[in-house]
Amino acid sequence: MTAAPADAPALPDDVLLRVEHLTMRFGGLVAVDDVSFDVKRADITALIGPNGAGKTTVFNCVTGFYKPTVGRLTLKKSAGESWLLERLRDHQIARRAGVARTFQNIRLFGGMTALENLLVAQHAPLMAASGMTILGVLGAPGFARAERAAIEKAKGWLERIGLIERADDPAADLPYGDQRRLEIARAMCTEPVLLCLDEPAAGLNPRESAELNDLLRSIRADDGVAVLLIEHDMSVVMEISDHVVVLDYGKKIADGSPQAVREDPKVIAAYLGVEDEEVEEVEREIEAAEGGPA
Numbered sequence: 645m646t647a648a649p650a651d652a653p654a655l656p657d658d659v660l661l662r663v664e665h666l667t668m669r670f671g672g673l674v675a676v677d678d679v680s681f682d683v684k685r686a687d688i689t690a691l692i693g694p695n696g697a698g699k700t701t702v703f704n705c706v707t708g709f710y711k712p713t714v715g716r717l718t719l720k721k722s723a724g725e726s727w728l729l730e731r732l733r734d735h736q737i738a739r740r741a742g743v744a745r746t747f748q749n750i751r752l753f754g755g756m757t758a759l760e761n762l763l764v765a766q767h768a769p770l771m772a773a774s775g776m777t778i779l780g781v782l783g784a785p786g787f788a789r790a791e792r793a794a795i796e797k798a799k800g801w802l803e804r805i806g807l808i809e810r811a812d813d814p815a816a817d818l819p820y821g822d823q824r825r826l827e828i829a830r831a832m833c834t835e836p837v838l839l840c841l842d843e844p845a846a847g848l849n850p851r852e853s854a855e856l857n858d859l860l861r862s863i864r865a866d867d868g869v870a871v872l873l874i875e876h877d878m879s880v881v882m883e884i885s886d887h888v889v890v891l892d893y894g895k896k897i898a899d900g901s902p903q904a905v906r907e908d909p910k911v912i913a914a915y916l917g918v919e920d921e922e923v924e925e926v927e928r929e930i931e932a933a934e935g936g937p938a
C-alpha cells in the first residue's frame with residue numbers, strides 16, 4: 645500500500661471527492677488500474693463500463709470495503725479540510741465522512757415495516773441522544789425529542805418517495821421499484837454528503853425507472869447531495885448524469901459530459917467489444933455518420 649501523505653490536500657470548491665491513481669490488485673489481477681476522477685458537489689456522476697471493467701471495485705474502495713493497493717481518495721470535510729478515505733475503516737467512512745451506499749441486490753430488512761427501515765438508519769443519532777444508557781432511553785427528554793425527530797424525518801422521506809400509505813407494511817411486501825426507492829431513502833436518512841448507488845435501475849420497469857430518475861434529480865436539487873452511481877441502463881445514465889466516467893479493463897477510457905462520452909469512439913468500441921486497432925475504424929464510421937470530421 646502506498647504511504648498516505650501527511651496532510652489531506654485542500655480540494656477546489658466545487659469538488660467533493662477526488663480519486664487519484666486508484667489501483668486495486670487481487671493477486672496477479674489488476675481490477676482497477678491507475679484511475680483518477682473528480683466527483684463534484686451536487687452532481688450526479690455515473691461510473692459505466694462493460695462487465696468486469698472494475699466499477700464495483702472502485703465503489704468498494706470509495707466506501708471502504710476494500711483498501712486500495714495504491715491511490716488516494718480525498719473527500720471534502722469542510723472548508724479547507726478533507727478526509728483521506730483510504731485511511732478510514734468502512735464504518736468511519738459511513739458515519740464520520742458521510743458516505744452512504746446501496747448494493748446491487750436490495751438489502752432492506754424485509755420483515756420490518758417501511759417506516760422501521762428508515763428508523764433503523766437513524767440508530768446512531770438516537771443512541772447518542774440516549775447517552776448510551778437504558779435510563780437515557782427510558783426517561784431522558786433528549787431521547788424523546790430525538791425519537792420524534794427521527795420519526796418525522798422517516799415520514800418525510802416516505803412522503804417524498806410516495807410510500808406514506810404503506811408506512812406500516814413489511815418492506816418485503818412492496819413492489820420491487822418501491823423497495824429500491826425505500827433503500828435510497830434509508831441511505832438518505834443517514835444524512836450523507838455522498839450517495840453511492842450500485843445499479844439502482846437494475847430490474848426496474850420504465851415507470852419505476854422514471855420514478856427513480858425523479859428521486860435522484862430531487863436529491864441533487866433539493867438535498868444538494870452528490871450521487872455516484874454504477875449503472876448499465878444507458879437511458880438512466882444519459883438522462884440524469886452530469887458527468888460520466890468510463891472504465892474498461894480497469895482503466896479509465898473516458899471522462900466527461902454524457903454527450904461527449906456517448907460520441908467517444910473508445911467508449912463505443914469498448915461497448916461493441918472491438919479490438920484496439922479497430923477503434924480508428926469506428927471513429928471514421930462515426931465521423932461519416934455525422935457528415936465528416938468535426
Ligand SMILES: Nc1ncnc2c1ncn2[C@@H]1O[C@H](COP(=O)(O)OP(=O)(O)OP(=O)(O)O)[C@@H](O)[C@H]1O
Pocket residue numbers: 670673674675693694695696697698699700701702
Ligand atoms: N474480491 C475479488 N477477488 C478477486 N477478483 C475480483 C474481486 N472483485 C472483483 N474481482 C475481479 O476484478 C475485475 C473487476 O470486477 P468488478 O466487479 O469491479 O467489475 P464491474 O465493472 O463492477 O463488473 P459488473 O458490471 O459485471 O458488475 C473482474 O475481473 C473481477 O473478476
